Amino acid sequence: MKNKISFIRRIVQIVSFVLLIYGGYIFKTRLYTETGEKLFPKLKAPEGYISTTKFKEGSILWPSGTNPVLENYPPSLVCRFAPKGGLFKACIFHFISENLTWQTHIKYLLPHFTLFILLCFLFGRMWCGWVCPIGSLGDFITSIRKKMNIPVKRFPDSFKSSLRFFSYGIMVISFFISILIGIPNFKRFQCYWFLPYCQICPARLICPIFGLIKPGWKDFETVITSMFTILGWLVMGIFLAAFYFGRRIWCHLCPVGLINSFFNKGSGIELKKRAISCNKCGLCTDACPMGLKDMYEKDTNGIYNQNGCIMCLRCVEICPKEGCLSVSFFGKKITESKFR
Amino acid sequence: MKRYNTFIGQQYLKILKYLTDKRKNISFDYKNEIEKYRKASDLKTMNYLYEVISKKKINIDKPIVGYFCKTIPEEIIIAVGATPLRLCNQDIYCAEIGEEIIPGDICPVIKAICGYLQNDIKIDLLVIPATCDGKTKLAEILTPIFNDRIYFIDIPRNSDYIENIDLWESAYLKFYDYLKNRFKAKPSRKELLSVCKMTNKRTEIFRKIYQLRGEKTGIINSFDYFILTSASFYLSPSDWSEHAEILYKELLGKVVKQNYRKRILLAGSPIIFPNFKILEIIEDSNCYIASDILCSGYGHLFDPVKIDEETELGIIRALTLKYIAPNLCPCFLGIDKLLNAILENMDKYTLDGVVYYNLRLCNVFEIEIPILKDILKNKGIPLLVLKTDFSREDIGQLKTRLEAFIEMLK
Amino acid sequence: MIKAGIDIGSVTTKCVIVKDGVIFGKAITKTPLNIEKAIDNVLQKAIEEAGIKEEEIKEFVSTGYGRKQCKKANRFITEISAVAKGGHIFGGKKSCLIIDVGGQDTKVVEVNDRGLVTGFLMNDKCAAGTGRFIEIMSNILETDINGFSSLAMSSKNPIKINSTCSVFAESEVISLITSLTPREDIAAGLFNSIALRITTMVRQFKNIDRILFCGGGAKIPALKYYLEKNIEKELFVLHEPQFVSAYGAAMIE
Numbered sequence A: 001m002k003n004k005i006s007f008i009r010r011i012v013q014i015v016s017f018v019l020l021i022y023g024g025y026i027f028k029t030r031l032y033t034e035t036g037e038k039l040f041p042k043l044k045a046p047e048g049y050i051s052t053t054k055f056k057e058g059s060i061l062w063p064s065g066t067n068p069v070l071e072n073y074p075p076s077l078v079c080r081f082a083p084k085g086g087l088f089k090a091c092i093f094h095f096i097s098e099n100l101t102w103q104t105h106i107k108y109l110l111p112h113f114t115l116f117i118l119l120c121f122l123f124g125r126m127w128c129g130w131v132c133p134i135g136s137l138g139d140f141i142t143s144i145r146k147k148m149n150i151p152v153k154r155f156p157d158s159f160k161s162s163l164r165f166f167s168y169g170i171m172v173i174s175f176f177i178s179i180l181i182g183i184p185n186f187k188r189f190q191c192y193w194f195l196p197y198c199q200i201c202p203a204r205l206i207c208p209i210f211g212l213i214k215p216g217w218k219d220f221e222t223v224i225t226s227m228f229t230i231l232g233w234l235v236m237g238i239f240l241a242a243f244y245f246g247r248r249i250w251c252h253l254c255p256v257g258l259i260n261s262f263f264n265k266g267s268g269i270e271l272k273k274r275a276i277s278c279n280k281c282g283l284c285t286d287a288c289p290m291g292l293k294d295m296y297e298k299d300t301n302g303i304y305n306q307n308g309c310i311m312c313l314r315c316v317e318i319c320p321k322e323g324c325l326s327v328s329f330f331g332k333k334i335t336e337s338k339f340r
Numbered sequence B: 001m002k003r004y005n006t007f008i009g010q011q012y013l014k015i016l017k018y019l020t021d022k023r024k025n026i027s028f029d030y031k032n033e034i035e036k037y038r039k040a041s042d043l044k045t046m047n048y049l050y051e052v053i054s055k056k057k058i059n060i061d062k063p064i065v066g067y068f069c070k071t072i073p074e075e076i077i078i079a080v081g082a083t084p085l086r087l088c089n090q091d092i093y094c095a096e097i098g099e100e101i102i103p104g105d106i107c108p109v110i111k112a113i114c115g116y117l118q119n120d121i122k123i124d125l126l127v128i129p130a131t132c133d134g135k136t137k138l139a140e141i142l143t144p145i146f147n148d149r150i151y152f153i154d155i156p157r158n159s160d161y162i163e164n165i166d167l168w169e170s171a172y173l174k175f176y177d178y179l180k181n182r183f184k185a186k187p188s189r190k191e192l193l194s195v196c197k198m199t200n201k202r203t204e205i206f207r208k209i210y211q212l213r214g215e216k217t218g219i220i221n222s223f224d225y226f227i228l229t230s231a232s233f234y235l236s237p238s239d240w241s242e243h244a245e246i247l248y249k250e251l252l253g254k255v256v257k258q259n260y261r262k263r264i265l266l267a268g269s270p271i272i273f274p275n276f277k278i279l280e281i282i283e284d285s286n287c288y289i290a291s292d293i294l295c296s297g298y299g300h301l302f303d304p305v306k307i308d309e310e311t312e313l314g315i316i317r318a319l320t321l322k323y324i325a326p327n328l329c330p331c332f333l334g335i336d337k338l339l340n341a342i343l344e345n346m347d348k349y350t351l352d353g354v355v356y357y358n359l360r361l362c363n364v365f366e367i368e369i370p371i372l373k374d375i376l377k378n379k380g381i382p383l384l385v386l387k388t389d390f391s392r393e394d395i396g397q398l399k400t401r402l403e404a405f406i407e408m409l410k
Numbered sequence C: 001m002i003k004a005g006i007d008i009g010s011v012t013t014k015c016v017i018v019k020d021g022v023i024f025g026k027a028i029t030k031t032p033l034n035i036e037k038a039i040d041n042v043l044q045k046a047i048e049e050a051g052i053k054e055e056e057i058k059e060f061v062s063t064g065y066g067r068k069q070c071k072k073a074n075r076f077i078t079e080i081s082a083v084a085k086g087g088h089i090f091g092g093k094k095s096c097l098i099i100d101v102g103g104q105d106t107k108v109v110e111v112n113d114r115g116l117v118t119g120f121l122m123n124d125k126c127a128a129g130t131g132r133f134i135e136i137m138s139n140i141l142e143t144d145i146n147g148f149s150s151l152a153m154s155s156k157n158p159i160k161i162n163s164t165c166s167v168f169a170e171s172e173v174i175s176l177i178t179s180l181t182p183r184e185d186i187a188a189g190l191f192n193s194i195a196l197r198i199t200t201m202v203r204q205f206k207n208i209d210r211i212l213f214c215g216g217g218a219k220i221p222a223l224k225y226y227l228e229k230n231i232e233k234e235l236f237v238l239h240e241p242q243f244v245s246a247y248g249a250a251m252i253e
């Protein structure tokens, strides 16, 4: 069948979108057995510290549900603000920022973190390409653009690397703020500066909207919340525009994807190239939603898990030379490029 | 093509008129050759294809767009409702006529084209790419005959995707717009896509035959194979795939009788009927061409259009990535592709050696040879260069070389 | 075992009779239009010299440009393989490069230490750099090949001849003669230009430590001298250079 990989990916994306956004509705209660609770302890704010549950309806960080179905943090944008608590607790960025503020003891964090690393190790950044609901939404927007016969806008490499630089900036700044407000002396800043990235993350707005819940999208109570609200709009605008014009350009900026990308090299899922089969047609880089070039440019056999690669496998699918690009999972070949 | 001095044009027209008269005495049908090759063939389906070649069967209901070289996108020509006809030609008599228009040390293919255009086929538009020096100047030489019926595509000669994709895209777009205006057609995206599907079908069946040929020694002799690929110049993609499909079925059921001594890869200059000299030499010394990477066969049919985004621009872009980027033609920068193609074929079909056919005076092919020699030597792949032209008197010498090469392979 | 090797070149036909690797009889004649006759002719002469009967010859291998015309032969090999084999045996069974300057073609063959050909080059259609060219030039200078050679050796300052094409070289030489250039210098210039042409062929091979020289051209001292000068290596002229191919053919397994 033509476009087999894309087809499977679409299905996986739709299923995970439904599960991740509507998980709270579908399962209603926590799906945790007792051992599960023991294995992955619920992380709570210590006495006197802020947590998302303390925000009231209409404010920026208002979660529409308090109890997620599963108390875990997978490596993609599974949002804290998904309706009715969502399927998972939150994304890894939320997890890190929150616990930096709460100064949670490492023994409670370790199981969560181990699971995260394990998931990353298994699938690398495949989470971005196949699971992340925001990415899926973006792909959907892209397909609308295609239908409307609007050509994709391609950005130069320098722009993409500056986005990555920004992404680092966002990560470092928000972790820094999170640590800062965890210091007892700065406690009073907590209610404004808690989870700084969440306050501007587009998922915070998008996830509730899809669950037909009004997100906290116009919180003008104080100067700082107004600032975050407006910043949130801006980022949302960037997000929509990015997906509309330039495929996955947004994913160069997303700090969650950034954390995920650290594990891309050396993960179980491997993108491989057999150099002598390549005819240098450039289709792979032309079709790559992240606009990566290595698999076209380089002439060595081996693994091509680049940092930016979201493992969407579009390149493998489109490469017209049999066996040139291939995917393997821990050395076992799953599929390879072929012409049919 | 307007920048042409009409004064010089008159000169050419005079010569051409003289040549048209001269041409009447020459027969172009190559009955003997066709018979010779057809006898060597043991495939029934080939009969029709031989006929296509000898009678030059083309669909003349639609306007005909003649073009040279593998870098012209057939798909958009078909989409605007015209018939593409690849005019690349290696006719010895045509070359003789062409000699009178452009004498001197010029590539014989260019000369043959000049002579060939004095043909009965009425060409509504002639598309010439700037792939080599000869073709570039050809556009000027032919202006007096074709006037405004010439379109010149300027294709940058660096086939690196990253550097030149935008230039290719704009060149193709311009061509597409021109065609749309000229033939008063506005093909929809769907139509374009369906044409692409058609050529992809052709690629698919070609790849099957290509692979079968590589895997089973002796399944198809080289005359048949090159007649098959040359027929794709005349037949529409759907017609061609139909016949190729039948041929493929016949090949699957075929029992191979002949024993070949060696399996070789043929690379280098294009081989187009009737210039099958090299093939004759190779067949005579009982060598099997298990694989080829020539632009008249592999280059013309092997690459598919793979469309990433089905927008109009996306399709045009995909076409450039079919026609220009993977091009092995030495006129372009990027010998790494040629090496990859050679190494891959050697590896995939476990071949014994490479025969590099170098058409004399097509200099770009010759320039490649030292690099190729060096690299292939390091990889332990034997390479034989056969340098020759259309004339037949050096067949003995070439045979000696080929045989010495085969003896060397043992 | 007695074997015969016959090398039908474009200018001369050579035949050797070999018994257990040793040459017993050999003969050479000009190749006329009727090749069959020449074959019979040299074969008879060689058999006479060897003192055997024709029936005793177990294998009959022919090589060279007219090899397919030889009806008696039960094997055909190309002159490349033949000269490689012969050169390898004569040259002491080591890896080497063999230059064979024949009547109408010049070959450079690379042989590894097991006597296998690893690469070869032949001159193109054109006769430049072959024995024929030397012959034509000696005619223009009104001497024979030996005289031509000794003329070239006696030159003090060889002039530069730009054309290697025999037709152009001819007119160039004639104009040099009329401008009263010494014949010695012209001859030397001509040899130099042939040697240059062969040198470019030799340069395409990497392993040029040991170079053997055979074929009719190896009998011309001036050619050897100027080749050595251009390649900057010593050439070993093989014993009986003209018979190397025929011997190689007879020795082929």
Ligand code: SF4
Pocket: A077, A078, A079, A080, A081, A090, A091, A092, A093, A094, A197, A198, A199, A201, A202, A203, A204
């Ligand atoms: S708002 Fe963004 S960063 Fe915060 S939990 Fe949701 S997805 Fe994660």
Ligand code: SF4
Pocket: A075, A076, A077, A127, A128, A129, A132, A133, A134, A135, A250, A251, A252, A254, A255, A256, A257, A258
């Ligand atoms: S990088 Fe893109 S796909 Fe990955 S988590 Fe961020 S938004 Fe989702």
Ligand code: SF4
Pocket: A271, A284, A287, A288, A289, A290, A291, A292, A295, A308, A309, A310, A311, A312, A313, A314, A315, A316
């Ligand atoms: S490199 Fe391939 S798998 Fe990775 S993002 Fe680009 S197209 Fe997808």
Ligand code: SF4
Pocket: A277, A278, A279, A280, A281, A282, A283, A284, A285, A295, A296, A318, A319, A320, A321, A324, A325
């Ligand atoms: S799509 Fe495949 S053949 Fe084309 S450049 Fe990429 S890896 Fe090479």
